[in-house]
């Protein structure tokens with residue numbers, strides 16, 4: 617089978633265990649996110665809070681050779697046919713749980729400086745979003761301005777927020793303004809900002825997998841209906857790892873709400889929700905056939921494939937067979953858009969050198 621070369625809008629870096637102990641004074645490093653192997657679960661400590669995380673066997677699941685080594689990762693990518701990756705944090709995901717201002721600001725800054733020197737500074741194919749404080753919007757704005765200067769093209773935000781901090785609220789407006797002005801994409805990754813295991817019982821594994829998808833839909837509802845994207849027409853948001861088939865469907869439902877409940881709608885928008893979604897909302901998927909099918913069926917083109925490397929939910933080891941299943945027989949324009957074009961539009965990776 618001919619090799620299909622793609623870009624990945626959803627991958628992950630795995631940070632060195634000493635990222636924060638190396639970068640921060642002891643009084644802050646001791647409170648930064650830390651992972652320990654418990655009896656049955658990985659145990660996470662964040663600013664003194666203990667969270668029982670993944671089942672250990674989940675954590676021990678197959679890991680590609682390059683998960684923690686950039687040079688080896690690039691060889692993995694050549695083998696799998698992935699040219700460029702937007703690589704989200706791993707331990708850095710838990711920074712969004714920090715509510716104390718100084719700790720949030722300093723741990724985020726340290727993560728960004730590590731990514732800038734160890735990833736962006738050492739290669740052009742793998743890029744990361746930057747992290748920002750969710751504890752203080754002024755700090756988040758300052759960090760967006762700083763990292764944009766450093767060359768970051770996106771900023772990671774959690775899909776779930778603390779109560780009273782929902783994305784439709786004015787609290788976030790300075791961040792939307794700064795991100796639009798800096799030309800950075802807001803990259804929301806599913807399964808972040810809240811509990812990922814909310815049900816234990818029959819079907820738990822699948823039910824919880826679905827439960828982490830819904831907050832991605834909520835982000836779109838708040839950013840569209842709350843007016844943020846209408847007020848900032850150059851701002852683009854990505855919902856990573858949540859699939860893409862649902863995006864045009866919620867556009868229809870939001871249009872129906874906007875029309876049928878018009879007497880209750882505020883703020884009024886200059887465009888229908890479904891138009892805003894087609895112009896400013898992007899989504900990534902790994903295996904879903906429906907994420908490809910809806911492009912032609914609905915005219916929603918902001919679909920981006922992702923390898924979710926090095927996670928279990930990703931395609932490492934079966935990328936090419938997945939890509940052929942997804943794209944063989946699909947219109948070339950749609951296949952090019954989903955496998956590379958959407959990523960190129962958002963992140964302009966370097967031109968791909970011909971395969972050796």
Ligand SMILES: CC(C)(COP(=O)(O)O)[C@@H](O)C(=O)NCCC(=O)NCCSC(=O)[C@]1(C)CCC[C@@]2(C)[C@@H]3[C@@H]4C[C@@H]5C[C@]3(C[C@]5(C)O4)[C@H](O)C[C@@H]21
Nearest residue numbers: 671674706709806807808812813816817820821824825828
């Ligand atoms: C769900 C249970 C506990 C049910 O068990 P029972 O039947 O009652 O005995 C069991 O099946 C299980 O532990 N499964 C392991 C997977 C899992 O934790 N599932 C949660 C929902 S899925 C999820 O949270 C995603 C969205 C997808 C899997 C990877 C995921 C956990 C990743 C993984 C782990 C960690 C969290 C993270 C980023 C991170 C750095 O990589 C996302 O925030 C989130 C994400």
Ligand SMILES: [Mn+2]
Nearest residue numbers: 626627857924
């Ligand atoms: Mn992912």
